[in-house]
Amino acid sequence: MTTDLNDRVAFVTGGGSGIGEATALLLAERGAHVVVTGRRRDPLDAVVERIHTAGGRGEARVVDVSDEAGFVAALEQVAEQHGRLDILVNNAMAFNWGPLEEMTTEQWHENFTTTVDGTFWGTRTALSLMKARGGAIINLASICGELGTAWMAGYSASKAAVINFSRAAAAEGAAHGVRVNVVVPAVVETPATEGMLADDATRRSTEKLIPMGRVGRPEELAAAIAFLASDDASYITGATLPVDGGRGAVLITAID
Known part of the structure; x- marks a missing residue:
């Protein structure tokens, strides 16, 4: 078992299932103490139980990243409790879909509250907490943030915002040893x-x-996230890493 993240403290949003769950398990396997967060307690407890059964360290916290005060407080509490925050994975997202011409302004904004605002609040707080010793922030985007997708205008716009926001955050964090990168699944x-x-x-x-x-x-996305969180990626910041089976690299695929 690789333990290159030994003794580091990681905070994973949307960690109760899917990519977030796989990421929490892998970071713990590699030695990190993982704070697994989400809006529902039961899935979080199940993930932490798997971490403990495998011999890792982790804890569950109910956190809604669309609640600025609650999210910021959770990050600050974790850093105070453990004396550090080394890794933040902004994975939580929410979206709706439908024809653009039928989308209400309220529905448009719903795509941004968790995905963009939450990523902003988390990144801003982590930058402040990580300045003393450096750290790694990994934000999850989507191929929809790079390619136009019908019926997904709000989601696509929110994920595009995450990509360019992360570049700006990387530019500001670099002087303090805080790396900010993006993983782009399809x-x-x-x-x-x-x-x-x-x-x-x-x-x-x-x-x-x-x-x-x-x-x-999910495990394939988790592997990319863990790489960007590790010292193997110590000179990588502001990068957008596609983990999509080549989907974003082609205009069309072969027709059989």
Whole structure:
């Protein structure tokens, strides 16, 4: 077992399932003390139990990243309790979808509250907490933030904002040894995509768009996040790393 993150303190939002869960498990496996957060207690406790069973260290905290005061307080409490904050993974997101012409202003803003505002609040707070010793912030975007996607205008705009916000944050954090990077998934097999991928025809049509011919696994995203959190990525900041099976690299894929 690699223990390159030994004794580091990591804070993972949206950690109760999917990419967040896989990330929390891997960071703990590699030696970090992982604070697993989300809005529902039961999934968080289940993830922490898996961490403990595997011999790792972790704790669960109910945190809603769309609540600025609560999110900021949780980060500050963790840093005070453990004497440090080394890794922040801004994974939590929320979105709605539908035709642009039918989208209300309220629905438009709903796409930003968790994804953009939460990423801003988390990054701003972590920058302040990490200044003394450095650290790594990894923000989750989406291929929808780089390519236009019908019926996903609000979500696409919010993820595009995360990408460029992270570049600006990287520029400001670099002098203090705080690295800020972005991981960009395409379609990943998580509870959020379970319904879509359960339909065989939809799954096949989705996989045809991906050069590697399959959707991603949460563990593959977690591996990229853990790399960016580690000292192996010590000279990488402001980067946008696609983990998408090649989907973002092509205009069209082969037609069979």
